[in-house]
Amino acid sequence: MAFNLPERVWWKPMHTEEKVWIVLCVIFGLTTFFFMPVWHMIGHQNPPSETYKLLPSQFADKVNTFVDQYAVKEASGEVKTDKGTPIVHPPGGSDIYLMGKQWIWYPILELEKGKTYRLHLSTIDVEHGLSIYPLNMNFMALPDYDYVLTITPGEAGEFPILCNEFCGIGHHKMVGKIIVKE
Amino acid sequence: MANQTSDFRTCPTTGLKVHLPAQTLIRINAVTAVVYILIGGILALLVALTRWPAVHLLPADLFYRALTAHGVTMLIFWVIFFEIAGLYFGSAVLLSTRLVGIVFGWVAYLMMLAGSLMTEYTILIGQADVMFSAYPPLKAHPLFYLGLILFAVGALIGCILFFATVIMAKAEGKYSGSLSLVSFGLAIAAIIAVVTIAGGAAILIPTFLWSVGLLSHIDAPTYRLVFWLFGHSSQQINVSAMVSIWYLLAALTVGAKPVSEVFSRTAFLFYAFFINVASAHHLMVDPALTTPWKIWNTGYVFHLAVVASMMHALAIPASIEVAQRKKGYVHGLFEWLKKCPWENPGFSAMVLSFCGFGLLGGITGVVFGTEQIAIVTHNTWRITGHFHTTVVLGTTTAFMGLTYYVIPLIFQREVMMPKLAMIQPWMFAIGVAIFSIAMIAAGGYGVPRRHWDITFAGAPYGFEFSPTVFLLMSVMGLGAIMAVLGGAIYCLVTVGSVFFGKKIS
Numbered sequence: 001m002a003f004n005l006p007e008r009v010w011w012k013p014m015h016t017e018e019k020v021w022i023v024l025c026v027i028f029g030l031t032t033f034f035f036m037p038v039w040h041m042i043g044h045q046n047p048p049s050e051t052y053k054l055l056p057s058q059f060a061d062k063v064n065t066f067v068d069q070y071a072v073k074e075a076s077g078e079v080k081t082d083k084g085t086p087i088v089h090p091p092g093g094s095d096i097y098l099m100g101k102q103w104i105w106y107p108i109l110e111l112e113k114g115k116t117y118r119l120h121l122s123t124i125d126v127e128h129g130l131s132i133y134p135l136n137m138n139f140m141a142l143p144d145y146d147y148v149l150t151i152t153p154g155e156a157g158e159f160p161i162l163c164n165e166f167c168g169i170g171h172h173k174m175v176g177k178i179i180v181k182e
Numbered sequence: 183m184a185n186q187t188s189d190f191r192t193c194p195t196t197g198l199k200v201h202l203p204a205q206t207l208i209r210i211n212a213v214t215a216v217v218y219i220l221i222g223g224i225l226a227l228l229v230a231l232t233r234w235p236a237v238h239l240l241p242a243d244l245f246y247r248a249l250t251a252h253g254v255t256m257l258i259f260w261v262i263f264f265e266i267a268g269l270y271f272g273s274a275v276l277l278s279t280r281l282v283g284i285v286f287g288w289v290a291y292l293m294m295l296a297g298s299l300m301t302e303y304t305i306l307i308g309q310a311d312v313m314f315s316a317y318p319p320l321k322a323h324p325l326f327y328l329g330l331i332l333f334a335v336g337a338l339i340g341c342i343l344f345f346a347t348v349i350m351a352k353a354e355g356k357y358s359g360s361l362s363l364v365s366f367g368l369a370i371a372a373i374i375a376v377v378t379i380a381g382g383a384a385i386l387i388p389t390f391l392w393s394v395g396l397l398s399h400i401d402a403p404t405y406r407l408v409f410w411l412f413g414h415s416s417q418q419i420n421v422s423a424m425v426s427i428w429y430l431l432a433a434l435t436v437g438a439k440p441v442s443e444v445f446s447r448t449a450f451l452f453y454a455f456f457i458n459v460a461s462a463h464h465l466m467v468d469p470a471l472t473t474p475w476k477i478w479n480t481g482y483v484f485h486l487a488v489v490a491s492m493m494h495a496l497a498i499p500a501s502i503e504v505a506q507r508k509k510g511y512v513h514g515l516f517e518w519l520k521k522c523p524w525e526n527p528g529f530s531a532m533v534l535s536f537c538g539f540g541l542l543g544g545i546t547g548v549v550f551g552t553e554q555i556a557i558v559t560h561n562t563w564r565i566t567g568h569f570h571t572t573v574v575l576g577t578t579t580a581f582m583g584l585t586y587y588v589i590p591l592i593f594q595r596e597v598m599m600p601k602l603a604m605i606q607p608w609m610f611a612i613g614v615a616i617f618s619i620a621m622i623a624a625g626g627y628g629v630p631r632r633h634w635d636i637t638f639a640g641a642p643y644g645f646e647f648s649p650t651v652f653l654l655m656s657v658m659g660l661g662a663i664m665a666v667l668g669g670a671i672y673c674l675v676t677v678g679s680v681f682f683g684k685k686i687s
């Protein structure tokens with residue numbers, strides 16, 4: 001039995017069934033492996049790997065400059081906000097910034113449908129998880145790293161963004177949004 | 183002399199010679215494991231009832247605390263205490279030899295106990311609301327990390343005793359030739375454990391130093407990489423241990439004999455060689471890693487470990503079929519299956535664990551870990567559902583099944599309440615399957631894991647999940663209640679039998 005010592009010579013050749021099964025399994029393994037790089041080449045959506053190292057304070061500076069530059073203004077000249085978070089409307093093709101901090105996504109991005117942007121994602125405190133709804137797309141925001149996601153919104157509307165990495169007691173309240181205009 | 187024959191008794195059922203000091207160590211580790219699954223199960227109920235929106239039991243802070251405690255208690259303490267008991271059993275008892283270094287066995291046990299209590303205490307007083315993964319810069323009290331380090335070193339000593347016992351038994355001529363398949367599988371588990379614990383030390387020690395202020399910085403992606411080297415490989419310890427237990431239970435319940443030793447042993451070797459890179463699938467949507475790295479690590483080597491599991495998936499049912507047919511159940515294609523001892527909880531637990539792990543756990547794991555699919559699965563409830571089908575439906579159910587043999591063989595007591603014991607694996611496994619599938623389905627809509635309130639009350643902006651999600655969350659809650667009841671019966675039968683069961687002399 002399986003818990004008794006094996007026969008003195010246990011390394012007998014396998015039966016045909018087992019050999020066939022191994023071949024099938026290995027073919028399966030090789031096929032799935034083969035498709036890993038292939039999907040990356042023929043698929044349209046891959047997790048990006050473009051990353052830059054920078055200090056949280058440097059990232060915060062960039063975000064603030066970005067907000068100053070592209071903030072949407074009210075008729076009165078004040079920066080337009082929604083529940084206290086400024087709304088930013090950068091031009092298509094530009095570098096845009098999204099900062100996680102306990103417990104908001106900052107700022108609110110207003111994008112144009114069909115334009116491509118380079119979204120810089122990072123955090124200035126703990127780890128956060130960017131989760132875009134209702135598409136359900138998820139990317140990590142890690143401190144000290146600027147993660148660049150190249151995105152092209154294909155649909156107009158308001159897209160809530162949640163945090164899906166536990167980031168402290170306010171984690172479930174960390175909801176922001178991205179607005180896409182026609 | 184540790185080797186005196188008076189230190190041994192002969193098991194009336196199996197004829198194995200049981201080293202009494204080893205038996206005591208196995209007992210104490212197993213009992214501690216059961217205490218931890220009891221605690222973890224109560225926490226599971228609290229967590230599940232909070233995530234069920236219609237109940238929403240705990241306030242946010244207690245929920246995150248209970249969730250941290252549930253993860254640590256179950257994934258680390260329940261599983262590893264049981265595995266250490268299993269390692270002593272797989273070496274000393276199965277080889278009818280003495281366990282080398284009993285004193286160190288006690289040192290290991292006390293370190294693990296002290297470490298686990300330290301960590302639990304820190305979580306309980308609210309100083310470690312960081313989840314079991316504890317990603318810096320979230321910081322817990324230093325005792326949280328210190329407890330885990332102590333526990334890990336204790337477990338490492340346990341693994342070393344396993345190797346020492348096997349080597350010594352050979353030197354003393356207790357066996358010649360090769361180890362039995364079960365002991366071989368457990369040896370693979372122990373080898374992976376040593377690598378894993380080294381990974382754990384590599385990350386927990388610096389993090390501990392950081393928490394006391396001796397290091398100023400922990401690099402977030404490095405932590406994640408090394409943490410999952412530890413966190414994922416430890417799942418491979420579980421898989422190897424679980425598969426060994428399948429072989430053991432198949433032998434104990436129907437007298438199955440490995441169909442081909444070469445085939446099964448090769449599959450175990452694949453686990454040892456190809457599993458450690460699997461940590462990559464936790465990091466698919468992380469910055470700081472290159473695409474070729476991600477593809478290589480999740481693709482090639484990962485799938486050889488899958489091949490290994492598929493080989494066991496042939497070998498185990500085949501060995502059962504052969505054993506049953508030898509008993510004369512040869513009519514039709516499936517008489518052998520019908521005539522299996524389904525009323526034996528050891529047998530049903532093995533089959534449920536086997537099917538659940540393979541069909542639900544394995545397949546979801548391979549699919550969710552792909553580079554592109556991770557974009558929609560990462561940190562959603564799909565993942566939580568996936569690993570409850572592996573480490574709970576698979577590993578935990580198998581351990582439960584083995585317990586029904588540990589009670590007579592090691593505790594020398596009859597299993598009490600046999601009717602309850604008979605339904606226990608079914609209740610537990612079906613409950614786990616229901617709540618895990620509901621989790622996976624809800625995760626498909628994007629329901630995040632580790633989240634107190636998916637109605638987002640109090641958040642600046644909301645998102646309304648479809649009513650289907652709320653239905654699925656209710657199904658999850660009901661499945662969880664069923665699973666917890668199944669777990670409660672397990673604890674009741676085990677503790678009852680161990681303390682009050684009829685003595686077997």
Ligand code: HEM
Binds near residue numbers: 229314669
């Ligand atoms: C009766 C059985 C169980 C039930 C009802 C149950 C239920 C749950 C629930 C509802 C969650 C929370 C998911 C979330 O909010 O993201 C969870 C998390 C978890 N469970 Fe279980 N569980 C059970 C048994 C187990 C066992 C036996 C293990 C390990 C061997 C385990 C390991 C975990 C882990 C590691 C987590 C993740 C914690 C985290 O995200 O930090 N569970 N469980």
Ligand SMILES: [Cu+2]
Binds near residue numbers: 128165
């Ligand atoms: Cu967050």
Ligand SMILES: [Cu+2]
Binds near residue numbers: 171
């Ligand atoms: Cu969060």
